Amino acid sequence: MAELKYYLIRRVITFLPTVVGMLFLVFLVSHIVPGDPARLWAGPEKAVKPEVLEKIRRQYYLDKPWYVAFCYYMRDVFTGNWGKSPVTNRKIIDDIKTYFPATAELAIVSELLIIAVGVPFGIVSALKRDSIIDHVARVFSLIGTSLPIFLTAIFFQYVFYFKLRLVPLGGRGVKPEVVRTGLYILDSLLCGDWHALLENLKTIILPALALSMLGMGIVTRITRSSMLDALGSDFVDYAKMKGLPNRWVIYRHALKNALVPVVTVLGLQFGGLLSGAVITETVFARPGVGRYAVQAAYSLDYPAIIGVTLLIGLVYIFANLVVDILYAWIDPRVRL
Amino acid sequence: MSRRDEILRIEDLYVHFYTYAGVVKAIDGVNMSVLRGETYGLVGETGCGKSVTMRAVLRLIPPPGRIVKGRVIFNGVNLLELPEEEMRKIRGAKIAYIVQDPTAALDPLYTSGFQVAETILAHEENVGKKSVWERVVSLFKSVLIPDAERRVKQYPHEFSGGMRQRVVIACAISEKPELLIADEPTTSVDVTVQAQILEVLEDLKKTQEMTMILVTHNLGLVAQICDRVGVMYAGSIVEVSDVFRLFEEPLHPYTRGLLNAIPHVTRTQFRLEPIPGTIPDLINPPPGCRFHPRCKHATGICKREKPKLREIEPGRFVACHLYRGD
Amino acid sequence: MSAAKYAAVFIVGILVGGIVVYGAFPRKVVKEVVKEVPKEVVKTKEVVKEVTKEVPIKPNFVIVYDQATKIPEGELMRWTNINPGGLYSLELSALILAARYETDAAKRAALYAAVQRLANDELPLIYLYQPHIRLHYWNWVKNYYANPIAPDFKINWLEKDPSAPRPDQIVYVTIGEPESLDPAVSYESAGWFIAGNVYERLVEYYLDHTDYVIPGLAVAWAVSPDGLNYYFAIRAGVKFYDPYEGKTYDLKPSDVVFSIKRVAGIKESPSWIITDFIDVDAVTVVSEDEMKDILAKGLDVPVKGKSYTVKSLDEWVDVFKKEFPEVPYQKDFQIAGFVKVPMIEPYPALPLLASIVGSIVSEDYIKAHATPDDPWATEYMYEHPCGTGAYYVESWEHQAQIVLKPNPHYWGLPKPKIKEFIYKIVPEAQSRILALKAGDADFGYVPAPVEEQMEGVTLEHGGKTWKFIQESKGYDLAQVHLVPNCAKPPFNNKLVRQALAWAIPYDEIIKTVLMGHGDPVYGPIVRGLFGYTEDGITKYNLNLEKAKELLKKAGVDLSKYSIEIAYNEGNKVREQIATILQQTWSQLGFKEVKVTAYAWPTYIDKLETGDFDVGIIGWGADYADPDNFAYPLATGGYKFIGLEVVWLSPTEATVFKTTKDIIMIAPSGRAIVG
Numbered sequence A: 001m002a003e004l005k006y007y008l009i010r011r012v013i014t015f016l017p018t019v020v021g022m023l024f025l026v027f028l029v030s031h032i033v034p035g036d037p038a039r040l041w042a043g044p045e046k047a048v049k050p051e052v053l054e055k056i057r058r059q060y061y062l063d064k065p066w067y068v069a070f071c072y073y074m075r076d077v078f079t080g081n082w083g084k085s086p087v088t089n090r091k092i093i094d095d096i097k098t099y100f101p102a103t104a105e106l107a108i109v110s111e112l113l114i115i116a117v118g119v120p121f122g123i124v125s126a127l128k129r130d131s132i133i134d135h136v137a138r139v140f141s142l143i144g145t146s147l148p149i150f151l152t153a154i155f156f157q158y159v160f161y162f163k164l165r166l167v168p169l170g171g172r173g174v175k176p177e178v179v180r181t182g183l184y185i186l187d188s189l190l191c192g193d194w195h196a197l198l199e200n201l202k203t204i205i206l207p208a209l210a211l212s213m214l215g216m217g218i219v220t221r222i223t224r225s226s227m228l229d230a231l232g233s234d235f236v237d238y239a240k241m242k243g244l245p246n247r248w249v250i251y252r253h254a255l256k257n258a259l260v261p262v263v264t265v266l267g268l269q270f271g272g273l274l275s276g277a278v279i280t281e282t283v284f285a286r287p288g289v290g291r292y293a294v295q296a297a298y299s300l301d302y303p304a305i306i307g308v309t310l311l312i313g314l315v316y317i318f319a320n321l322v323v324d325i326l327y328a329w330i331d332p333r334v335r336l
Numbered sequence B: 001m002s003r004r005d006e007i008l009r010i011e012d013l014y015v016h017f018y019t020y021a022g023v024v025k026a027i028d029g030v031n032m033s034v035l036r037g038e039t040y041g042l043v044g045e046t047g048c049g050k051s052v053t054m055r056a057v058l059r060l061i062p063p064p065g066r067i068v069k070g071r072v073i074f075n076g077v078n079l080l081e082l083p084e085e086e087m088r089k090i091r092g093a094k095i096a097y098i099v100q101d102p103t104a105a106l107d108p109l110y111t112s113g114f115q116v117a118e119t120i121l122a123h124e125e126n127v128g129k130k131s132v133w134e135r136v137v138s139l140f141k142s143v144l145i146p147d148a149e150r151r152v153k154q155y156p157h158e159f160s161g162g163m164r165q166r167v168v169i170a171c172a173i174s175e176k177p178e179l180l181i182a183d184e185p186t187t188s189v190d191v192t193v194q195a196q197i198l199e200v201l202e203d204l205k206k207t208q209e210m211t212m213i214l215v216t217h218n219l220g221l222v223a224q225i226c227d228r229v230g231v232m233y234a235g236s237i238v239e240v241s242d243v244f245r246l247f248e249e250p251l252h253p254y255t256r257g258l259l260n261a262i263p264h265v266t267r268t269q270f271r272l273e274p275i276p277g278t279i280p281d282l283i284n285p286p287p288g289c290r291f292h293p294r295c296k297h298a299t300g301i302c303k304r305e306k307p308k309l310r311e312i313e314p315g316r317f318v319a320c321h322l323y324r325g326d
Numbered sequence C: 001m002s003a004a005k006y007a008a009v010f011i012v013g014i015l016v017g018g019i020v021v022y023g024a025f026p027r028k029v030v031k032e033v034v035k036e037v038p039k040e041v042v043k044t045k046e047v048v049k050e051v052t053k054e055v056p057i058k059p060n061f062v063i064v065y066d067q068a069t070k071i072p073e074g075e076l077m078r079w080t081n082i083n084p085g086g087l088y089s090l091e092l093s094a095l096i097l098a099a100r101y102e103t104d105a106a107k108r109a110a111l112y113a114a115v116q117r118l119a120n121d122e123l124p125l126i127y128l129y130q131p132h133i134r135l136h137y138w139n140w141v142k143n144y145y146a147n148p149i150a151p152d153f154k155i156n157w158l159e160k161d162p163s164a165p166r167p168d169q170i171v172y173v174t175i176g177e178p179e180s181l182d183p184a185v186s187y188e189s190a191g192w193f194i195a196g197n198v199y200e201r202l203v204e205y206y207l208d209h210t211d212y213v214i215p216g217l218a219v220a221w222a223v224s225p226d227g228l229n230y231y232f233a234i235r236a237g238v239k240f241y242d243p244y245e246g247k248t249y250d251l252k253p254s255d256v257v258f259s260i261k262r263v264a265g266i267k268e269s270p271s272w273i274i275t276d277f278i279d280v281d282a283v284t285v286v287s288e289d290e291m292k293d294i295l296a297k298g299l300d301v302p303v304k305g306k307s308y309t310v311k312s313l314d315e316w317v318d319v320f321k322k323e324f325p326e327v328p329y330q331k332d333f334q335i336a337g338f339v340k341v342p343m344i345e346p347y348p349a350l351p352l353l354a355s356i357v358g359s360i361v362s363e364d365y366i367k368a369h370a371t372p373d374d375p376w377a378t379e380y381m382y383e384h385p386c387g388t389g390a391y392y393v394e395s396w397e398h399q400a401q402i403v404l405k406p407n408p409h410y411w412g413l414p415k416p417k418i419k420e421f422i423y424k425i426v427p428e429a430q431s432r433i434l435a436l437k438a439g440d441a442d443f444g445y446v447p448a449p450v451e452e453q454m455e456g457v458t459l460e461h462g463g464k465t466w467k468f469i470q471e472s473k474g475y476d477l478a479q480v481h482l483v484p485n486c487a488k489p490p491f492n493n494k495l496v497r498q499a500l501a502w503a504i505p506y507d508e509i510i511k512t513v514l515m516g517h518g519d520p521v522y523g524p525i526v527r528g529l530f531g532y533t534e535d536g537i538t539k540y541n542l543n544l545e546k547a548k549e550l551l552k553k554a555g556v557d558l559s560k561y562s563i564e565i566a567y568n569e570g571n572k573v574r575e576q577i578a579t580i581l582q583q584t585w586s587q588l589g590f591k592e593v594k595v596t597a598y599a600w601p602t603y604i605d606k607l608e609t610g611d612f613d614v615g616i617i618g619w620g621a622d623y624a625d626p627d628n629f630a631y632p633l634a635t636g637g638y639k640f641i642g643l644e645v646v647w648l649s650p651t652e653a654t655v656f657k658t659t660k661d662i663i664m665i666a667p668s669g670r671a672i673v674g
Helices: A002-031 A037-042 A050-059 A066-079 A092-127 A132-146 A149-163 A184-191 A194-231 A234-241 A246-283 A289-298 A302-330 B050-057 B084-090 B112-123 B129-142 B161-173 B191-208 B219-225 B243-248 B253-260 B300-304 C003-021 C027-032 C090-101 C105-122 C189-198 C253-266 C269-275 C288-296 C313-322 C349-354 C363-369 C378-383 C429-437 C448-454 C494-501 C506-514 C544-554 C572-586 C600-609 C627-634 C650-654
Strands: B006-018 B023-035 B039-043 B065-074 B095-098 B179-183 B211-216 B228-233 B236-242 B310-313 B316-318 C061-070 C126-138 C169-174 C203-205 C213-215 C218-223 C229-235 C239-242 C247-250 C284-286 C299-303 C306-310 C335-342 C391-397 C401-406 C420-425 C458-461 C464-475 C478-484 C562-568 C592-598 C614-620 C638-647 C663-665
Touching: A002 A066, A002 A302, A037 A050, A037 A302, A092 A132, A092 A184, A092 A194, A092 A246, A092 A289, A092 A302, A132 A194, A149 A194, A149 A246, A149 C429, A184 A194, A194 A246, A234 A246, A246 A289, A246 A302, A289 A302, B006 B050, B006 B211, B023 B039, B023 B050, B023 B211, B023 B228, B023 B236, B039 B050, B039 B219, B050 B065, B050 B179, B050 B211, B095 B161, B112 B129, B112 B161, B129 B161, B161 B191, B191 B219, B211 B219, B219 B243, B228 B243, B228 B253, B236 B243, B236 B253, C061 C090, C061 C105, C090 C105, C090 C627, C090 C638, C105 C494, C105 C627, C105 C638, C126 C448, C126 C494, C126 C506, C169 C429, C189 C391, C189 C401, C189 C420, C203 C349, C213 C218, C213 C349, C218 C313, C218 C335, C229 C253, C229 C288, C253 C269, C253 C284, C253 C335, C253 C363, C284 C288, C288 C313, C288 C335, C299 C313, C306 C313, C363 C378, C429 C448, C448 C464, C478 C494, C478 C572, C494 C544, C506 C572, C562 C572, C562 C600, C572 C592, C572 C614, C592 C600, C600 C614, C614 C627
Parallel strands: B039 B211, B039 B228, B095 B179, B179 B211, C061 C663, C169 C420, C562 C592, C562 C614
Antiparallel strands: B006 B023, B006 B065, B228 B236, B236 B316, B310 B316, C061 C638, C126 C464, C126 C478, C203 C213, C218 C229, C218 C299, C229 C335, C239 C247, C284 C335, C299 C306, C391 C401, C401 C420, C458 C464, C478 C614
16 A cells, blocks of 8 residues: 555646646647737627727736746636636636536536446446346446437426426525535535525436436446456456355455446546536526536637636546546556 | 275266357366375366366356266265355365466455455454464465565565466465365466476475366476376366376377377487377367377277276276277 | 817818809808808719619708818728728718717707618618517516617516416526626626616616606706707605615715716726717716706707707706606606716717616715725626615526515615516526426527427416417617628629619518518618608618619629628528528629638628628617617718708708708818708
């Protein structure tokens, strides 16, 4: 386990340069564009006065050489000054702080659903290969990966909201009495606001289900095939030879090995969930970063677009870090 | 058959594999008898069914394979009729198996020490963690793994091939098995390591009073440590003998062919003589004696009737029509 | 320019011009009508522009100018000093400016009618259509009057049938999220809707009317005869409500002054509505004595298209007690004080002050929440509105919903009946439809293409069967048009532009993009604004023969030209229009008609720099005045010194013997007969 520590340290150290690298790319894209970048940062209005353009140039260091500008840019990013939106006139960082929790909540719940459904389903499917459950799982997997999220979202809404009246249309949910993290479900749990907790669960279940269908399909299939591979591997065979009880063979040896690729997929999924959230957020009227990004793109709110890019980039890098750490924790060969 | 104490007797074992290509009749009526305390060498070329036979003993034939017929009697009990849980208790404890490829056999995610400890924990109840670890460390020492205390906490990928094999051996002997099946234990290691492993095995045999079945295609190894040898070809035993007389005077044409294919250390040979032909297709094996297409001495009856294993001299068995009658 | 300078220049110009043109014109007319008339006027053939008209219009005014300078190409700013087509037009420039500064309502309408006719003939733009206002609501909602000028409707008029679902709550599902709740900052419909209900203005629009204003926070208004100074009597007994600290502030006349200065000080996108026309620095409170003195000199009171002259406070107040019987709170009022709003040049101030940017805020409230970095409290005002209106904002969950509740201190009538108004943002049309069908929403935005899903939808509730209504009520103050690049051949030829106007399937376009809920429009001014006329207008429609005839007359061979119809990416409506155009125009014989989509900034850039062939774009009203359409859409790229309209009596008019609409006479140049 000592090696795990060293690996962690090494991995965390590489985290920073990766972030800086990403910042540099974003910086390149946003500051070094054909045409006048100031015009882009000024926003979508038809006529922009020259003094406004000047102000923008100074604000975003467009009048400085790129290496200097980049340093200022990095300083800004790390101090939370991500610019101001010319469309909403709010600080980008404030907008992101407002909308990100909704998306994070949705992504986390979806991820949990994927894990809770996809992994067991895949395991059982592999253990009882070619049985009814296996066939059901494979069909389920196919449906999950083929149906476009737009269709499932609208369908769920039609059935569960409109016809069965079980859940609300959508929206943000109910703010609990004490808001600490911005994740309403967690907050209502922490402060014991059960009414809010119930409402928030009802509000999030449909979008989370719709969003996780694709992931469930993928994870079921990957878990199944990974598990089958593991069950047929030599060390599982050997474990049986040693006379280990079946439970140990399956859950200790086969499963842990099978989970290695699954963990990778689950981690990368998370980043994908954030971007897939756009459609879900639109259909279920949930105000999150996905929709914010689309609005920004639509209204050509350049600073907001760059801000969202930064955010998603950071989340991906972070998700990768977590996956790598998990991976190293499970599989000691990686720690070299 | 000798009346000396039999630890294992395989009677009329048939194992078939039901594949898309057809039914592979891998084990076609194997009869084998292993005496307690001896080192029995099971020889044959790759693909003749040695490992399958041994796995059948442990009842670990993976699908699409099935044990179709036969009896495996261990210490007087037919293993093929035991409930699974009873069988599990025997595996790893009474009958231990050393695999051919230790790298694939060890789970990369667990420490080597843990995997040995597992074996102990699987077969013993109420053992304290501390005592288990102490035992594991001493096991490591007994298989000549240096720096055992440190090694025990390391992962398989941190060991060399030879060391991994020793870990496997440590697993195998942890419960002091009565029967140890060593399946090509030196194939995946180089010559120097091979010698070390043999040393370990020899040692064990003396100290633990184990019966060992050594499955190999390496006749040199057989000559070194085996007491008796069983030669297998295409799914059945064709000759059984004690090791000296086998090498002096091989009876079965196949055995003769095998020995002729080995370069002699002292004698000058003009040519190594391989056995002409290849091993038969096991889905549609040749009728009668499976060796007849390659046998110089094949006669009409060889094509029709499969020869049975018969005791020609005390302790020597052959399955060949050449030795019938008289 | 101030009135004195203006007059001085005019006199000088006349003296100079008189020398040049004296004698060419019948003396009698010259003496009575104009001081100078160019000799060339007689040579009508050269100077009189020809136009095809069905009805000869007798000219009834003459525009005289002193000096006209063409704005050089490098200084042209489309929508600002020239029309988007880039067509230079002396007549349009003069006519539009003259109309802008005219103070008499009837005369102004005549001038704008003339603008409409001239633009309809010159076609700096090719006008496509004006959409209807479409209402989509459950029939348990009463008193839903939609106004094309913000706010879309006033919540305090709304009522719900008691047996409807959620009888005290209204849920309005829509797509827009306000960019700010600060009326001086917001420049889009969502923010304007909220601010329109939470704040109030000096004057307001009544129900669905856009042709006249009614008193709001001002009980009375008047303007000096030169059109430069507006005066407002401010209503007493009005309170601002701050729901966040549970306080109220009284409305004082100084708040009006402060609000206007705040708009100018903040300098955000909508500020120009105030700052381009109002002399903000000179806006001031007027004492009662000063007011009486000013009244004594005589002030004009433009009300509902009429004009009164008053000379005393009583006379003034009387007009407003009598003219608005339909407005319940005008029966009885007190005056808290007076405010003077001077204009930079004569311009109708009422539509400007009726727009959301003219909302009145509380000076004390702003000062209480200002910081040294943010003296106008824009950060606090972004989501903490404090207004005098019938509703206040209880909460704003960004991108999700805004909850409005009745203002307990509301001074006006009708008093709010709906206890909770939820402005719910649901971006997906299908979801909105589900919410409406389920009765969870009362009304909302149903885009034209999905309207059929709500056709005939009913709901059982409270023992009744309710119907969902979808209907057209009036016109939106907006239009969509094509922008031909008038500087580039073949569009630089008027006949070609007219030919193209005859080659457009207007009905098909309206059917495709609006499901038929719209009508063609023939000039820059839209229905609902005065100055809109269909007299003497050529109603272009699909007539390919006529188009080809005109092309022949112009002597232009279209097969030499490949043109590109551009629109902004993602705009489905414009894409459809472009495709339809491409099909029809290809039949005119163009070498090639391409359709290309550009990203919005690129698109705007191309239009602004003149790097395009034909563009498709629209225009919506910022405030309800024809100048808001005529100026940006039709002005002709000329600057003037000394511009004056001279009105002719009918006999004088007949002298000119022409069928054209306007006469423009300049000492230095041509005469355009009108």
